[in-house]
Amino acid sequence: MNAVDLEQASLRLERASARERLAFAVEAFGDELLFTSSFGASSAALLHLWSEVGGGRPVVFLDTGFHFPETLAYRDALASRLSLAVRVLSPTTTRDAFLAERGADVQRTDPDGCCAVNKVAPLEPLRASARGWVSGLRRVQASTRREVAILERDGHLVRVHPLADFSDDDVRAYMLAHDLPDHPLTARRYLSIGCAPCTRAVADGEDPRAGRWAWGQKTECGLHTTRATDAAR
Numbered sequence: 254m255n256a257v258d259l260e261q262a263s264l265r266l267e268r269a270s271a272r273e274r275l276a277f278a279v280e281a282f283g284d285e286l287l288f289t290s291s292f293g294a295s296s297a298a299l300l301h302l303w304s305e306v307g308g309g310r311p312v313v314f315l316d317t318g319f320h321f322p323e324t325l326a327y328r329d330a331l332a333s334r335l336s337l338a339v340r341v342l343s344p345t346t347t348r349d350a351f352l353a354e355r356g357a358d359v360q361r362t363d364p365d366g367c368c369a370v371n372k373v374a375p376l377e378p379l380r381a382s383a384r385g386w387v388s389g390l391r392r393v394q395a396s397t398r399r400e401v402a403i404l405e406r407d408g409h410l411v412r413v414h415p416l417a418d419f420s421d422d423d424v425r426a427y428m429l430a431h432d433l434p435d436h437p438l439t440a441r442r443y444l445s446i447g448c449a450p451c452t453r454a455v456a457d458g459e460d461p462r463a464g465r466w467a468w469g470q471k472t473e474c475g476l477h478t479t480r481a482t483d484a485a486r
């Protein structure tokens with residue numbers, strides 16, 4: 254798909270439903286479509302759509318070794334409920350070996366390095382062999398995501414964001430309509446959930462993503478910072 258075709262398809266899909274956007278990606282990329290999920294606070298809506306449109310293709314989950322136990326339990330419960338096949342990818346090093354080598358406070362001293370080893374590198378072989386990649390990025394989630402398009406070129410890949418224009422209320426309405434369970438930590442005001450060392454609860458009125466890497470400037474894990482819009486920013 255050349256750049257003009259991609260932009261036109263993306264604009265056309267702005268008027269489509271999330272289900273139609275996902276169906277477009279499945280049709281366009283088939284088994285070369287990668288679908289990743291963090292099984293976070295707002296993941297259930299897209300996972301539900303994938304369970305209906307994805308044709309049994311797997312959900313890829315990056316097990317960094319630093320997830321909350323609640324996230325792993327939520328992953329397993331949702332996968333069972335939605336009959337999803339979850340493919341778990343892990344780093345080549347264990348959590349203990351990584352911390353021994355890089356220091357117990359590596360998330361503070363070098364969070365980019367930690368994400369590179371534990372998130373970005375494990376996905377790379379699948380990323381390299383895919384032609385499309387679906388993820389749950391939404392425009393309202395962060396200033397770095399405001400320009401997210403439904404379809405975006407990212408090197409050899411087309412990034413697909415079926416929920417790009419969903420508000421938090423849209424996600425909530427979808428979850429309620431389909432009786433989807435909340436991540437267990439949302440009740441404790443963890444509203445954007447990543448690895449445990451890099452996530453805290455937020456106060457009333459605080460931006461949901463303020464709880465991610467709250468001690469520094471980092472806002473993205475590195476999986477989503479190679480998008481074309483980021484490169485152009």
Ligand code: SF4
Nearest residue numbers: 319364367368448451
């Ligand atoms: S989110 Fe935190 S713990 Fe997880 S890979 Fe990145 S720096 Fe490491």
